[in-house]
Amino acid sequence: MKFFVDTANIEEIQELEATGLLDGVTTNPSLIAKTGNDFKETIASICKIVSGPVSAEVTATDSENMIIEGKRLGEIATNVCIKVPLTLDGLKACKSLSSEGFQVNVTLCFSPSQALLAAKAGATFISPFVGRLDDISIDGMGLIDEIMTIYSNYPDTLKTEVLVASVRHPLHVVEAAKLGADVITVPPKVLKMLVSHPLTDKGLASFLEDWEKTGQKIL
Numbered sequence: 001m002k003f004f005v006d007t008a009n010i011e012e013i014q015e016l017e018a019t020g021l022l023d024g025v026t027t028n029p030s031l032i033a034k035t036g037n038d039f040k041e042t043i044a045s046i047c048k049i050v051s052g053p054v055s056a057e058v059t060a061t062d063s064e065n066m067i068i069e070g071k072r073l074g075e076i077a078t079n080v081c082i083k084v085p086l087t088l089d090g091l092k093a094c095k096s097l098s099s100e101g102f103q104v105n106v107t108l109c110f111s112p113s114q115a116l117l118a119a120k121a122g123a124t125f126i127s128p129f130v131g132r133l134d135d136i137s138i139d140g141m142g143l144i145d146e147i148m149t150i151y152s153n154y155p156d157t158l159k160t161e162v163l164v165a166s167v168r169h170p171l172h173v174v175e176a177a178k179l180g181a182d183v184i185t186v187p188p189k190v191l192k193m194l195v196s197h198p199l200t201d202k203g204l205a206s207f208l209e210d211w212e213k214t215g216q217k218i219l
């Protein structure tokens with residue numbers, strides 16, 4: 001399973017890249033707005049830090065301008081993945097951009113039928129938003145299950161990777177992995193939560209206390 005981080009914050013991306021655990025980055029217009037920085041410069045900086053796909057979202061709503069914007073974003077770096085919304089225009093733009101060899105992430109997916117269309121349009125990634133579904137009492141992980149089943153029924157023609165998005169907590173990550181999702185994009189806070197366990201902290205403290213008593217040093 002690939003791990004992407006869902007942020008446009010350069011310092012956070014640098015910190016996580018240094019762990020060796022990062023396979024890519026997803027951004028969206030809200031995350032860019034939160035940084036207060038220039039969009040294209042931010043994407044260029046992220047692409048220099050991370051070699052995997054970096055999602056940058058178009059803001060036009062008609063396919064013609066989505067394609068123009070997408071190409072402009074694609075010029076920033078070879079690892080830019082153009083993000084388009086799951087609308088009819090977004091799917092048209094996806095078809096055109098993916099046919100030209102660009103990586104495309106179709107975002108704001110909330111139903112299996114939408115995911116099916118994105119795959120037919122040649123999306124590199126489909127981004128179903130599990131947290132936003134859970135927020136309205138619809139089982140987000142159930143959607144991942146349905147998409148995985150649909151895509152696995154057509155392995156020769158539907159090549160789109162399932163990128164689980166809108167992740168709120170470690171359980172989403174574990175459940176997505178159990179379902180065999182290809183990618184998960186997590187906020188930095190959730191990535192850090194995945195590593196912590198109180199028994200690890202307690203056990204380490206007690207090992208170090210006992211080690212101290214021996215008076216020995218490894219180096």
Ligand code: E4P
Pocket residue numbers: 006026027028107127129131132165166167185
């Ligand atoms: C995905 O690419 C989106 O940026 C993201 O996961 C949205 O998550 P949110 O629902 O926490 O805003």
